[in-house]
Amino acid sequence: MITITELDKHYGALHALKSVEVDIAPGKITAVLGPNGAGKTTLIKSVLGLVKPDSGTITVDGTAVNGDSDYRRKIGYMPQIARYPENLTLQEIVDMIKDIRGYSGDSGTSKDSSGDLDMELWDRFDLDTEKDKPFRTLSGGNRQKVSAVLAFLFRPKVLFLDEPSTGLDPVSSSILKDKILAEIKRGTTIILTSHIMSEVQELADQVVYLLEGRIYFELSVSDLLADTGQQTLERAIAWKIGQNGAVASRNGMTEGYEPADG
Numbered sequence: 323m324i325t326i327t328e329l330d331k332h333y334g335a336l337h338a339l340k341s342v343e344v345d346i347a348p349g350k351i352t353a354v355l356g357p358n359g360a361g362k363t364t365l366i367k368s369v370l371g372l373v374k375p376d377s378g379t380i381t382v383d384g385t386a387v388n389g390d391s392d393y394r395r396k397i398g399y400m401p402q403i404a405r406y407p408e409n410l411t412l413q414e415i416v417d418m419i420k421d422i423r424g425y426s427g428d429s430g431t432s433k434d435s436s437g438d439l440d441m442e443l444w445d446r447f448d449l450d451t452e453k454d455k456p457f458r459t460l461s462g463g464n465r466q467k468v469s470a471v472l473a474f475l476f477r478p479k480v481l482f483l484d485e486p487s488t489g490l491d492p493v494s495s496s497i498l499k500d501k502i503l504a505e506i507k508r509g510t511t512i513i514l515t516s517h518i519m520s521e522v523q524e525l526a527d528q529v530v531y532l533l534e535g536r537i538y539f540e541l542s543v544s545d546l547l548a549d550t551g552q553q554t555l556e557r558a559i560a561w562k563i564g565q566n567g568a569v570a571s572r573n574g575m576t577e578g579y580e581p582a583d584g
């Protein structure tokens with residue numbers, strides 16, 4: 323579904339992505355993991371066309387990202403921090419996004435008549451009660467909910483969720499997880515980042531682990547648990563990083579270290 327080859331990105335002197343190669347399988351949940359500053363958001367934003375890589379190629383569903391902006395219509399994106407015009411109400415923000423995407427007419431939300439739009443999260447988060455509030459007055463969690471609604475709204479084929487549960491209460495976070503799992507049944511391809519390993523273990527099929535801008539390993543969650551003999555993803559990753567890290571330092575490698583196969 324998404325193929326990334328030899329992707330490189332510098333921010334000034336900082337080498338944020340180093341010859342990154344990834345193949346994201348269709349219809350699965352892939353978690354892009356790694357420590358703070360590893361390059362996860364840069365990688366995701368490169369696929370979204372929000373960051374311009376120095377070199378390399380990205381194709382989404384067969385379309386080269388640089389050559390065609392229409393591929394973005396297939397993509398939903400829930401950013402790490404939701405930023406929308408602060409003075410618009412929640413309803414106005416949804417209407418604005420619908421306008422931009424060429425949906426007209428019905429200004430309703432949960433009662434959208436076209437049926438093309440997915441308002442399930444709007445209803446489940448009970449956002450009708452918040453719809454007339456300006457965005458600047460919303461709590462952090464409610465901002466996240468708006469962001470989640472907009473990511474799913476146009477029934478995208480590919481969904482990017484950057485730390486989706488941050489700021490959500492447990493009930494809302496469960497609602498969002500149910501929605502993510504339901505989308506997978508519909509055949510959507512989902513890429514998420516998270517620092518909550520229990521959440522990743524619950525949701526993800528595949529893990530792509532980035533370290534200092536490089537792919538450190540790419541494995542299925544089940545293989546990662548089996549290979550490391552650990553019960554939890556958190557322990558499995560700590561084990562793998564510890565083991566590979568020890569090998570790397572024994573060999574005097576850090577910056578240019580190539581991880582062991584799998």
Ligand SMILES: Nc1ncnc2c1ncn2[C@@H]1O[C@H](COP(=O)(O)OP(=O)(O)OP(=O)(O)O)[C@@H](O)[C@H]1O
Pocket residue numbers: 333336338356357358359360361362363364365
């Ligand atoms: N616009 C920018 N200008 C300069 N440096 C940037 C910019 N965006 C990111 N960086 C740097 O690039 C590196 C990778 O950042 P990125 O946000 O991709 O990391 P991340 O893995 O998503 O981190 P986190 O887990 O903290 O969200 C970091 O060192 C960051 O400071």
